[in-house]
Amino acid sequence: MVLYQMGTLVPHYLYIGLTHATSPLTNKTVLVFDLLKYNERIGVLSLLLSFSLPTLVCFILVTLGTLILVARLRHSAELRSSSAVKRPLRIASKERSVATSVIGICVIYIVCLSPNVGFILVATAFPRFFYSDSVYGNATVFILTVASVFQSVSASVNLFVYLRMMSKYKAVLTKLFLSAKREKTV
Template sequence: MITRRRIVLVIMLMTMYQAVFAVLIYVQTGPPYHSKSKKRIIYLLCSLTAPSFICFFIVVVATSFLVINLKQTMKNRSKISSSTSDKGMSKERKVVRPVIFICAIFIVCFFPNVSKLLATIVYPKFTLLDPYLGWLSNIFYTITPVFQSISSSTNIFVYYHMSTKFKETFRAAFCKEDVKS
């Protein structure tokens, strides 16, 4: 299902999608660029908000299916197999656990961003300048990049902690020990 050709095609489509809206924002709306015309708001919504929502919900749905499928597979295997296949189920758990953990980190860390975007769509005055909700908006705008940074930087530690093979490869590549003569 996932081939090199399809990945290249998807990356090219995403790049073209963003380029089209970047051009539309500056060409069609025209100066002044700080104005809040309807077209500009729609273009920003399509170029920034829509991809964030799509990625977030794809990860949520895929993780849910992964967990449900894993539980069903393990239940079916335990019914059919004997006690000797516990090693196979243990191996399967070791493979899936980091993936689920990283997806959970992504979901938790990107939830403030998705909440902020939803709040802005539902209540367009949800900005820093709003006299009533400006403080809440300020909190969201402050913590969102922090949570996104945490999500981006924790993957290597999760894999290092949960995967023996990754740990060995990482140590071989970056932790070269001095050779005694």
């Protein structure tokens, strides 16, 4: 996915023009963006392919996957309740706990990605809905800011849910962030 995003951003960065500009106050020469050389259509198409398309695909897959998971869980619960052989209560409660955690993560993802998906759909329907537009610019920046906060909340909640779910995640995360006690090697 990272390679796909990097590949789709290549045209965007190729068409950003850099030129030398000299400041009349300090007499320093610096590189600045030359917006006259920048092709906005290529930039918008590149950003659409790089960020919007993967976001929409992931959102649709998670939404459909959650619906299928809920339907299968209901179906298996009905089969379990109608079967003559009863499973132990401990296994059923463990399955229910894992299913609830997975569904919770999916719901959090769907809710927190909704501002991004809404922005993508509105920007597709109304091309003037762009941050550089004089009418819709402030609304665009506000929606993107809210979307960023929602994505941060989603990532934080997922981290804590995974930490609570299994001890394997705890071990990996403590090793990753070096908060585990290191054994002294002599």
